[in-house]
Amino acid sequence: xxxxxxxxxxxxxxxxxxxxxxxxxxxxxxxxxxxxxxxxxxxxxxxxxxxxxxxxxxxxxxxxxxxxxxxxxxxxxxxxxxxxxxxxxxxxxxxxxxxxxxxxxxxxxxxxxxxxxxxxxxxxxxxxxxxxxxxxxxxxxxxxxxxxxxxxxxxxxxxxxxxxxxxxxxxxxxxxxxxxxxxxxxxxxxxxxxxxxxxxxxxxxxxxxxxxxxxxxxxxxxxxxxxxxxxxxxxxxxxxxxxxxxxxxxxxxxxxxxxxxxxxxxxxxxxxxxxxxxxxxxxxxxxxxxxxxxxxxxxxxxxxxxxxxxxxxxxxxxxxxxxxxxxxxxxxxxxxxxxxxxxxxxxxxxxxxxxxxxxxxx
Amino acid sequence: xxxxxxxxxxxxxxxxxxxxxxxxxxxxxxxxxxxxxxxxxxxxxxxxxxxxxxxxxxxxxxxxxxxxxxxxxxxxxxxxxxxxxxxxxxxxxxxxxxxxxxxxxxxxxxxxxxxxxxxxxxxxxxxxxxxxxxxxxxxxxxxxxxxxxxxxxxxxxxxxxxxxxxxxxxxxxxxxxxxxxxxxxxxxxxxxxxxxxxxxxxxxxxxxxxxxxxxxxxxxxxxxxxxxxxxxxxxxxxxxxxxxxxxxxxxxxxxxxxxxxxxxxxxxxxxxxxxxxxxxxxxxxxxxxxxxxxxxxxxxxxxxxxx
Numbered sequence: 001x002x003x004x005x006x007x008x009x010x011x012x013x014x015x016x017x018x019x020x021x022x023x024x025x026x027x028x029x030x031x032x033x034x035x036x037x038x039x040x041x042x043x044x045x046x047x048x049x050x051x052x053x054x055x056x057x058x059x060x061x062x063x064x065x066x067x068x069x070x071x072x073x074x075x076x077x078x079x080x081x082x083x084x085x086x087x088x089x090x091x092x093x094x095x096x097x098x099x100x101x102x103x104x105x106x107x108x109x110x111x112x113x114x115x116x117x118x119x120x121x122x123x124x125x126x127x128x129x130x131x132x133x134x135x136x137x138x139x140x141x142x143x144x145x146x147x148x149x150x151x152x153x154x155x156x157x158x159x160x161x162x163x164x165x166x167x168x169x170x171x172x173x174x175x176x177x178x179x180x181x182x183x184x185x186x187x188x189x190x191x192x193x194x195x196x197x198x199x200x201x202x203x204x205x206x207x208x209x210x211x212x213x214x215x216x217x218x219x220x221x222x223x224x225x226x227x228x229x230x231x232x233x234x235x236x237x238x239x240x241x242x243x244x245x246x247x248x249x250x251x252x253x254x255x256x257x258x259x260x261x262x263x264x265x266x267x268x269x270x271x272x273x274x275x276x277x278x279x280x281x282x283x284x285x286x287x288x289x290x291x292x293x294x295x296x297x298x299x300x301x302x303x304x305x306x307x308x309x310x311x312x313x314x315x316x317x318x319x320x321x322x323x324x325x326x327x328x329x330x331x332x333x334x335x336x337x338x339x340x341x342x343x344x345x346x347x348x349x350x351x352x353x354x355x356x357x358x359x360x361x362x
Numbered sequence: 363x364x365x366x367x368x369x370x371x372x373x374x375x376x377x378x379x380x381x382x383x384x385x386x387x388x389x390x391x392x393x394x395x396x397x398x399x400x401x402x403x404x405x406x407x408x409x410x411x412x413x414x415x416x417x418x419x420x421x422x423x424x425x426x427x428x429x430x431x432x433x434x435x436x437x438x439x440x441x442x443x444x445x446x447x448x449x450x451x452x453x454x455x456x457x458x459x460x461x462x463x464x465x466x467x468x469x470x471x472x473x474x475x476x477x478x479x480x481x482x483x484x485x486x487x488x489x490x491x492x493x494x495x496x497x498x499x500x501x502x503x504x505x506x507x508x509x510x511x512x513x514x515x516x517x518x519x520x521x522x523x524x525x526x527x528x529x530x531x532x533x534x535x536x537x538x539x540x541x542x543x544x545x546x547x548x549x550x551x552x553x554x555x556x557x558x559x560x561x562x563x564x565x566x567x568x569x570x571x572x573x574x575x576x577x578x579x580x581x582x583x584x585x586x587x588x589x590x591x592x593x594x595x596x597x598x599x600x601x602x603x604x605x606x607x608x609x610x611x612x613x614x615x616x617x618x619x620x621x622x623x624x625x626x627x628x629x630x631x632x633x634x635x636x637x638x639x640x641x642x643x644x645x646x647x648x649x650x651x652x653x654x655x656x657x658x659x660x661x662x663x664x665x666x667x668x669x
Contacts, residue, residue: 003447005666038469086453144641148648153400153453154591155644158637161584169630291457330468330579337404337462341444344455348448352666 005352015350020296020303023346024310027339034334040325048324049317059316061204065274066315068211069094069266069283071308073290075218076259078299082222083231083255084238089141089156090263091287092163093134097264098271099167100133101126102278105193105271106175106186119192126193126268127210134264135257137163142256146249152256160287168280175278186278195273205273212305214262219301231255263287284315285333292340311336365495371615372499376507377573379611381406381565384510385589386596386603387517388434388561393593394521395554396534396660400456401441402562403586404463405434409566411471414577417567418474423482427506427567434563435556437463442555446548449664464580471577482506482572504572506564513561518600530554534658537665547665562586584637591640595647597656606643613639 032042053059073090080087104126113119141155172184180187195205222228234241234251241248271282293311297304318332348354385402392399399405409430417426437459444455482504485491490501521527532540533550541547569585570577588610596602617632 005449007666034469088457144645144648148645150641150644150648151594154587154594155641157587158584158591158640161637162634165630165634169628172630173628288457288461291454292461295454328468328472330465330472333465334462334469335465337458337460337465340458341440341455341462344450344458345444345448348450352449354448 002357004355004357005348006355007352008350011350016298019346019350020298020307020343023342024296024339026346027335027342030338030342031331031335034331035327038327038331040327044325045321045327045331048321050313052320053313053316058203059320061199061202062316063309063312064208065203065205067308067312068208069270069286070290070293070311071305072211072214072266072269073259073263073287074293074297074304074308075215075301076262077290077294078297078301078304079218079222079228079231079255080259081235081294082299083235083251085142085145085252085255086153087138087141087156087256087259088153088291089138089158089160089287090259090290091283091285092156092160093137093260093263094267094270094283094287095160095163095167096137096267097130097132097134097261098267098282099163099170099278100264101130101268102186102189102271103175104129105189106278108193109187109190113192119190122190122192123195123272126272127265130264130268131261132264134267135261138256138260138263139253142253146252164281167278167282171278171280177277184280188277189272193272194276195269203274205269207269207273210265210269214265215301215305222301227251227254263290289315289336292336292343295340296343311339369495369499371619373503374615374618375608375611376499376503377611378614379607380507380510381568381573382585382589382592382610383604383607384506384513384565384568385562385586386592386607387510387514387600388558388565389589390558390593390596390598390600390603391517391521391530391561392438392554392558393661394534394598394658395530395551396537396658396663396665397442397445397551397555397558398452398456398662399438399441399445399459399555399558400453400590401437401459401463401586402456402558402589403582403584404460404467405437405559405562406463406566406569406586406589407467407580407582408433408437408463408470409563410570410581411467411474411566411577413563413567414479414570415470415474417571418477418479421479423571426571427564430563430567430571431560432563434559434561434566436559437563438555438559439552441559442552445664446551446555449666452662452664460586468579471579474577475579476576478576481575482568506568506572509564514600514604521600531658534660537660537663541665541667547667551665562589565589588636588640591644594657595643597647598658609643610636610639 035042035045053063077090108122141152144150144155145152171186175186177185177187195207198204198206230246230251234246234248275282289311293304293307297307314332314335318329321327322329385406389402412433413426413430416429417423441455441459444450445452484502484504487501491497529545530550533545533547537547569581592603592606595606613636617635
């Protein structure tokens with residue numbers, strides 16, 4: 001007996017939605033099993049993870065604030081992944097953007113701003129530097145790929161570790177707050193260098209609106225422009241793209257710069273809107289979780305928005321589960337991994353008819 | 363620096379190289395069959411967690427090593443199901459495996475954080491191990507090192523000199539033709555992936571049983587990814603992977619000893635050396651190898667038979 005795959009020429013549309021939803025359900029079942037093995041009630045865990053965060057104002061805000069970087073990074077990644085370019089170093093690009101943008105905040109800290117603009121130019125400039133930092137950092141693997149053919153998978157990932165160590169060095173060394181009692185953190189950013197809150201006294205910052213705007217923009221670029229079209233074709237039919245004269249190199253550079261830039265933007269918005277200073281670690285693995293978000297959202301900007309909220313829910317719920325149920329944070333990571341495995345597994349039914357065949361053929 | 367000091371450093375180089383080599387050797391076999399498994403890091407870290415847990419509970423290093431092998435292979439089985447049977451993207455599945463492994467290993471190992479056990483036993487031959495200068499290096503390593511070398515001989519022989527190896531390479535270079543000749547392509551690939559997982563699991567177990575005699579979360583610290591780079595660096599040849607592993611092991615040890623030699627660079631820079639060295643190695647290699655790729659032709663492509 002063996003399994004036979006017949007390619008679907010025209011997969012039905014409803015499968016595109018049903019498959020990720022089914023995958024999520026299966027992942028929930030497996031996750032519940034793990035929770036039960038750890039000696040906790042799966043129903044309690046489900047409530048703490050997926051229901052409680054939706055019932056309170058502060059947790060809804062936390063949800064939006066955590067979804068924002070995930071969605072932003074994943075939207076960028078979908079440009080890469082769609083073109084069969086495997087940028088898995090978004091975590092490093094996130095850090096590079098946060099560090100470069102944050103550097104401006106540190107440089108302007110405590111300096112009086114006498115120009116006609118006052119200090120109002122600082123925040124936009126920081127965001128721009130964040131984009132530049134992330135894009136430049138992403139271009140390292142991209143340039144090595146298009147000029148020398150070096151695997152972008154390995155280089156982009158290696159650079160994550162380098163970025164982490166570099167930020168660690170900067171924050172413990174030259175950027176450390178001299179009045180900070182030797183804690184490895186920078187000074188707190190000035191108000192001019194901080195993303196404003198949307199609601200007085202709340203954690204919900206203006207970066208969330210930026211993310212929503214980017215999703216809309218990305219959906220347009222992806223679906224309605226030449227760049228988006230070329231990226232889709234290069235990924236889906238590389239030979240046809242070559243005949244059409246699309247430059248694979250230019251597209252690779254563009255896709256990497258785009259995804260790195262968005263990861264960098266996410267980084268600086270996290271630093272300036274959420275953390276308010278630079279510290280040795282500025283990300284709980286957003287760059288990697290965003291990979292799951294990208295796939296769960298079926299590599300489409302709007303789908304990614306939904307998927308980002310779902311994954312953010314696991315982060316917020318995971319923190320709640322740690323307190324309420326004493327479940328370790330690793331449950332969240334393991335569940336995220338299971339979710340991605342299920343999503344990928346579910347993809348097979350959208351692309352193929354899967355049949356069990358009784359007789360062994362070859 | 364005297365001879366004993368040099369030997370001591372070389373012994374640590376071997377210790378740093380062994381887990382990299384084990385994981386790279388397994389991945390090399392999987393890739394020769396045409397399957398790129400980016401889940402090495404996840405399989406390794408599971409091997410490290412499960413290996414330590416099993417060894418701590420039973421008190422036996424051997425049981426720990428076997429548990430590491432089994433867990434690595436189990437993870438690989440999941441990967442094979444996705445990529446070989448269901449033809450899912452190998453890159454995406456490998457990433458999923460790594461994320462899953464990092465989380466699950468934290469759960470498996472959560473009860474064992476901070477516990478210590480005796481390090482894995484070392485070979486000891488009276489007379490030989492005490493030889494000055496080379497005795498400990500050649501005759502006094504832990505048993506894993508000799509097992510890894512034996513495995514290298516075996517893999518090199520099977521790949522290059524046997525029919526099974528020929529079939530494996532044929533599957534990796536042209537699965538269509540291999541299928542037409544009646545080779546069970548998917549079965550060969552599943553076995554190759556399982557072997558890769560077992561090796562990665564063993565390499566991970568080495569980390570928590572011999573390299574350091576304790577378990578700590580995410581202790582693989584990117585070694586699985588370095589092993590993947592090693593396979594490219596080695597041009598998919600087992601003995602070159604050994605050479606590469608020793609070089610990378612050297613880079614890891616360099617970071618520990620550089621401060622002792624009074625090099626005034628910040629510690630974070632030294633810690634970044636293995637990762638920077640990996641990038642540099644891949645760049646240098648691509649400069650040298652301008653004329654065509656030596657990678658298995660089918661690497662990363664799923665095989666879906668026509669009917």
